Amino acid sequence: MENVLQNPSVQRVSAKLKELGVKGEVHVLSDSARTAQEAADALGILVGQVASSIVFKLDDDSPLLVITSGRHRVDTKLVAEKLGVAKLHRVDADYVKEKSGFSIGGVSPVGWISPATILIDEALNDYEVVWAAAGHPHSVYPTTFAELLDCTGAKPMVVGD
Secondary structure (H helix, E strand, O other): OOOHHHOHHHHHHHHHHHHHOOOOOOEEOOOOOOOHHHHHHHHOOOHHHEEEEEEEEOOOOOEEEEEEEOOOOOOHHHHHHHHOOOOOEOOOHHHHHHHHOOOOOOOOOOOOOOOOEEEEEHHHHHOOOEEEEOOOOOEEEEEOHHHHHHHHOOEEEOOOO
């Protein structure tokens, strides 16, 4: 496996974390963390402690990032209703890469290459420490609900059950 820490996306996330004053270091996992369950298994944590970055598209083609707890799925109808939009549009890997600069499986909540509307799942506040992707399917970093709020400017919301 390539040196994950040298990956340009991981370096972009690391630089942004440093710029934002985040103390948590990027960790390299031997196994992939493409899914919340894989990340939880690799870290020996509860799946709910995984802060998954899920990307949707709004009606105006702009990206919506939902930072959600790995313990549930995003309720797209609920979120659309709360945002006052008709629906959340599913996106493909090319859209995610174009808007975030990350490949699916390694989408970080920080270090995006374009602006996005960002929501954060209030369920993440149930945990003292949560883990988020750091730009690569094998890289994650520890953080907190409050720190994610500060770093992303996300709006807290109940996004699923």
